[in-house]
Structure formats: C-alpha cells, structure tokens
Amino acid sequence: MTCHFVGWNCYTGSANEGRILLIWQANIVSVEVLQGSDQFIHAYVKELGSSKELCLSFVYGRNTIEERLQLWQDLSGLSFPVNPWLMAGDFNVVFYFNDQLGGRTVAAMEMVDTQRWRSIGLVDELSTSGSHYTWTNKQAAEARIYSKLDRIFKNEAWLDFFPQSEAYVNWDMISDHCFFIIKTITALNLGIKPFRFFNMWADHEGFRETVLQNWTKPIKAHGLERIMKKLMRLKHVLRQFYRRAIGDVVHKYTVAKENYQSSQCQLQKDPHSTDLQREERSIFETFSSQSRYYDSYLRQKRKINWLRIGDDNTAYFHACLKQRRATNRITSFINDAGQINEKFEDVVAHFLNHFRSIMGSHSTASAPIQRECFIHGGILSLDQQLRLMKPFTKKDVEAAMFSINSIKSPAPDRYGSSFFKVMWKDLGEEISDAILGFFDHGMLPDELNSVTLSLIPKVETPTKAVEYRPIACCNTL
Incomplete structure (x- = not known):
C-alpha cells in the first residue's frame, strides 16, 4: 500500500481479518488505533499543526444477530482520550422498519439489539442528504431490495467542534453500497440579525413606558397601515431598550448562577452568620429572576415546550439544543x-x-361547480x-x-x-x-x-x- 501511495499510511490489523481498511494522509493527520476487533476499528486522530483532535470509529458488522452481539457490547465500552467522536460504517442491520424496500418484511426482533444500544444515549445520527437507502442487491424486477445498512453517528461533543457538519450519500458505480462524504462547513456571516421580540422583555422595568412613549407619537396613516408603521418605528426603540436595560441574557444567567453557588459555599463555612444569610437571599433573588428570563428566552428561541426549571443543567437538554441547530440548516x-x-x-x-x-401565480378551477350537487349534500x-x-x-x-x-x-x-x-x-x-x-x-x-x-x-x-x-x-x- 505505502509503495503505491506515497505519503499515505494504512491500517487493517489481524483482528478484523482485513475486513476494514483505514487509510490516511501522513502529512495531514496522525492516527493511533485504540481498540479493534473483527467488526470495528476505534482510533484517535490528531490534525498535524493544529489543536484539533478527535476519535473515529469504523464499523463492518457481521451478518447474523448472534455475531453482532459482541459488536454492540464493544461499542458500548469504548475509551475516549478526547471527547469529539464520529462513527461510520456498514452495520449490516436496519435500525427502523422503513429502512428496507422490497424483500421479506423486517422483523422486530432484528432491531432489538440496535435499539437497546441506541437507548444508551451515546450518539445521534449525523444529518445526511442524498440517498436514503445505502445498499442494494442489484437484482432484477421484483427481486430487487434496497436497505439502509450504512450509518454515521456522532456524539454531542462532535457538534461543539463541528457544528456545521453533515454527510452526503450517493450510489457508487461499482459497489453495491453507497459512498459517504462527510464535510464540515464554515458558517457564513449573513449580516445583521433581524429584529425579534422576546417575551421576557415585557417583564423588565420600563418596558410599557418605553412602548407607549413611542406609540403615542403622531404618524400620517390610517387603519392597519398606521399600526404597521408604528410597529416598524417601535422596533428601533425596542432594540435600544434591549441593549440598555436587558443585555446578554445568557451571560447574566451564567454569572448569577455562579454567584449563587459561590454564596452557598461561603455560607457553609459560617452557617449562623446573619450577614452571609442576608447576602445569600439577595443573590438568590437575582438568580431566580435571571432564571425566569433565561427560561423564557430558551422556550421561545428553541421552541422547547417541555422545559422546566433546572432542565438547562442536564446533558439531554443541551444535546436537544445542539441537535436542533444542526438539523435546521440547508447548506447545499x-x-x-x-x-x-x-x-x-x-x-x-x-x-x-x-x-x-x-x-403567487394565478390559477383557474379545473372544472365548473355543479350546483345540483349541493342539493344532495349538507346545507x-x-x-x-x-x-x-x-x-x-x-x-x-x-x-x-x-x-x-x-x-x-x-x-x-x-x-x-x-x-x-x-x-x-x-x-x-x-x-x-x-x-x-x-x-x-x-x-x-x-x-x-x-x-x-x-x-x-x-x-x-x-x-x-x-x-x-x-x-x-x-x-x-
């Protein structure tokens, strides 16, 4: 391999019997294989000349449920020297009923192990575009079968490092499997963000007075046009009110939370101090108000109806936010x-x-209305x-x-x-x-x-x- 491809390194290992071949360009990344078996390779990858480092896992599952049991067990116990993790490969099994077209009906028992592994919550699927199915038996007529056997998964930390990443799936000219192209996209600066009213603004002191002071100013218009012009004029005033009276809600919440945690630690050292108790209550009131603003901000911005106080501390909550941001994009x-x-x-x-x-184009009815039909229907x-x-x-x-x-x-x-x-x-x-x-x-x-x-x-x-x-x-x- 190294003789024919100068500057490239490769790894296959005796454990996987040559079933998986890992190839990388030696002057761009360094690769250290951490774990492996006949069904997967798990490696640590570092980009040379930069601080980017991540873990990659490549899978080629066996054909039977019994043989794949060891795969799910191994994937559940991988070690990670760094947090970002991406896993891709041919799992040789469907994860959902709609992952197969043609052939015999997928049995629920075939997906028990896959769903049990997914329920651990280690990974989510990476956003993809292109073909839904990734394998075909290439047979003719009614014997043709399409299945989604190949998948790409990523953990939450991957989105922290590569928030704009996605995969493109398309059919290969030779193989019966699709190929995957994984790409990370640099976010573009699309200019000034448009105005948006946040509900928690109304809870701040001076909001009503600010609105009415601008609303009552005369304007040359009538009816709905008058209302729309007033709303347009009010946007500039509310922007200034936000910067002056509210500020960065996320930052203020974070600071208030840290101050409250610090005050609790101080009070533990001298629990009978009235001054520390008074200070702790004051800081808690500030934290409570900032929590309400932050809660309202998140509900509205991310459309999270199930949010409850304290949910922002959970890994599941942050994973939901990152997943929503990752999927709500069209980049190609x-x-x-x-x-x-x-x-x-x-x-x-x-x-x-x-x-x-x-x-926005005009259209006409395809057929005239038959008025006699009304007699036979509800009137x-x-x-x-x-x-x-x-x-x-x-x-x-x-x-x-x-x-x-x-x-x-x-x-x-x-x-x-x-x-x-x-x-x-x-x-x-x-x-x-x-x-x-x-x-x-x-x-x-x-x-x-x-x-x-x-x-x-x-x-x-x-x-x-x-x-x-x-x-x-x-x-x-």
Missing part, C-alpha cells in the same frame, strides 16, 4: 447534473426560483348562514389574539402574539378598530400581506427544493 443542493452545489448564493437562488415558480340552515354573515366584534378580535400561542414562530413583522397580549390594555382598542376596519374597506398593507416560509422536509434526506414542503408563517395581525 444537488443540481440537475447530479453535482453538489454548496455556494451560498446558488443555494439561495435555487430555493427562491423554485418557490417563486409555484407560488347550512338559515340561522347558520346568518351567523356566518354576522360582523366581527372587538371581543372576537381579542379572543383570536389571545388564542395564539405565545412562542409561535414570528413572521416578517417579528412580533409574536405575546407583545400584543401584554400591551392589549393600552393598545387593544386601536388595534381592534384597525382590524375591524379591514372588513369594511378590504385594504391590506403589502407589509402585512407578506409571509415567512418555513421549509419542512418531505423525505428523510432532502437534496433539492422540490423535496421540501413550504409552511407559511403569517404576521400576527
């Missing part, structure tokens, strides 16, 4: 020639062009028809506003329903009049008629815009 697409395009401008143009072509009573025609009231507007979840994703206006709920006593009358006015004259400002598209994958490993389903996030009003 596959063009018509089957090539991966990772250029930011091209990715943006690809998605914009696709959705512009299917949205509204006269009372029901009158109720549908009944004008909306201010109470209806208020009920609709307060029915919206306070942590719903904000749309182009970047104001969630919580802002309007908190300020309803002062602004509700004016906002209700503007909304009810729309039903009289039908005039809707362009800014209010815009939406933010949230893309939901239609398939497990989407590769292009057509494989995403757009969900429109409307303005709160």
Whole structure:
C-alpha cells in the first residue's frame, strides 16, 4: 500500500481479518488505533499543526444477530482520550422498519439489539442528504431490495467542534453500497440579525413606558397601515431598550448562577452568620429572576415546550439544543447534473426560483361547480348562514389574539402574539378598530400581506427544493 501511495499510511490489523481498511494522509493527520476487533476499528486522530483532535470509529458488522452481539457490547465500552467522536460504517442491520424496500418484511426482533444500544444515549445520527437507502442487491424486477445498512453517528461533543457538519450519500458505480462524504462547513456571516421580540422583555422595568412613549407619537396613516408603521418605528426603540436595560441574557444567567453557588459555599463555612444569610437571599433573588428570563428566552428561541426549571443543567437538554441547530440548516443542493452545489448564493437562488415558480401565480378551477350537487349534500340552515354573515366584534378580535400561542414562530413583522397580549390594555382598542376596519374597506398593507416560509422536509434526506414542503408563517395581525 505505502509503495503505491506515497505519503499515505494504512491500517487493517489481524483482528478484523482485513475486513476494514483505514487509510490516511501522513502529512495531514496522525492516527493511533485504540481498540479493534473483527467488526470495528476505534482510533484517535490528531490534525498535524493544529489543536484539533478527535476519535473515529469504523464499523463492518457481521451478518447474523448472534455475531453482532459482541459488536454492540464493544461499542458500548469504548475509551475516549478526547471527547469529539464520529462513527461510520456498514452495520449490516436496519435500525427502523422503513429502512428496507422490497424483500421479506423486517422483523422486530432484528432491531432489538440496535435499539437497546441506541437507548444508551451515546450518539445521534449525523444529518445526511442524498440517498436514503445505502445498499442494494442489484437484482432484477421484483427481486430487487434496497436497505439502509450504512450509518454515521456522532456524539454531542462532535457538534461543539463541528457544528456545521453533515454527510452526503450517493450510489457508487461499482459497489453495491453507497459512498459517504462527510464535510464540515464554515458558517457564513449573513449580516445583521433581524429584529425579534422576546417575551421576557415585557417583564423588565420600563418596558410599557418605553412602548407607549413611542406609540403615542403622531404618524400620517390610517387603519392597519398606521399600526404597521408604528410597529416598524417601535422596533428601533425596542432594540435600544434591549441593549440598555436587558443585555446578554445568557451571560447574566451564567454569572448569577455562579454567584449563587459561590454564596452557598461561603455560607457553609459560617452557617449562623446573619450577614452571609442576608447576602445569600439577595443573590438568590437575582438568580431566580435571571432564571425566569433565561427560561423564557430558551422556550421561545428553541421552541422547547417541555422545559422546566433546572432542565438547562442536564446533558439531554443541551444535546436537544445542539441537535436542533444542526438539523435546521440547508447548506447545499444537488443540481440537475447530479453535482453538489454548496455556494451560498446558488443555494439561495435555487430555493427562491423554485418557490417563486409555484407560488403567487394565478390559477383557474379545473372544472365548473355543479350546483345540483349541493342539493344532495349538507346545507347550512338559515340561522347558520346568518351567523356566518354576522360582523366581527372587538371581543372576537381579542379572543383570536389571545388564542395564539405565545412562542409561535414570528413572521416578517417579528412580533409574536405575546407583545400584543401584554400591551392589549393600552393598545387593544386601536388595534381592534384597525382590524375591524379591514372588513369594511378590504385594504391590506403589502407589509402585512407578506409571509415567512418555513421549509419542512418531505423525505428523510432532502437534496433539492422540490423535496421540501413550504409552511407559511403569517404576521400576527
């Protein structure tokens, strides 16, 4: 091997009987094999000339459940000189029922060991794009079988070092398995972050006064246009209020937490000191308030409905945050020639062009309405028809506003329903009049008629815009 590939090193080992071949470029990384068997190689890797070091595991599972039992046991007891860990390979078993297409039905007993190993919580799957299935028997017609036997897993520490990493999966021209390309992507600076109202701002002293002082200033507009212009003007004031009165919520919470822990340690040294007890209570009050702000911030930013006080201390909680950040990204697409395009401008143009072509265009009914069909179906009573025609009231507007979840994703206006709920006593009358006015004259400002598209994958490993389903996030009003 080293004779034919100058500058490359390799390892296969007698334990795995040549089933796994590990190759690396010697002038880029150093590799130390830590553990191995006939089904896996576990190695420590360091990038030469830098501080980057990680653990990599490569798997080639045996064909039977009995033979793979040792594999799951070995993978559960690996040693790690450093924390970041990535594991990839052919496990020779499916993990879920939808991992096979064709052939006999997957039996639940085949996945017992895989699910037991996954339940330990050592790893999660790395985000992938491309083919869902990774192996085929290449037989003809009804005998053809596709399975997902190859997988890539990473631990939580991997996302700390490589938060933008993902894998591309595609079919090889010779092998019956897909190949994987694992890539780490450098995050781009996309400019200034757009304004976003956070619910916990309303809990700070001076918030209401700041809003009303700006809201009551005169503006040349009427109805909903007047409301939208006031909201736009208010954004700049709220940005300044955030910087001046609130600051970095995460940092303040961390400092308050450390101060409280320190005060508890000090009090242990002299538990009967009234001064230390008084100081500890004061610090605890500060910590409690910062905890509420931090809790509200996380609920809204990460859409974590199950969050409870103290959950932020658990490894599972932080793993959920990192996993959500890792999966909520689109960094590439596959063009018509089957090539991966990772250029930011091209990715943006690809998605914009696709959705512009299917949205906002006029369409006509494919067939005329057959009015005689209404006779045979359910028909509204006269009372029901009158109720549908009944004008909306201010109470209806208020009920609709307060029915919206306070942590719903904000749309182009970047104001969630919580802002309007908190300020309803002062602004509700004016906002209700503007909304009810729309039903009289039908005039809707362009800014209010815009939406933010949230893309939901239609398939497990989407590769292009057509494989995403757009969900429109409307303005709160």
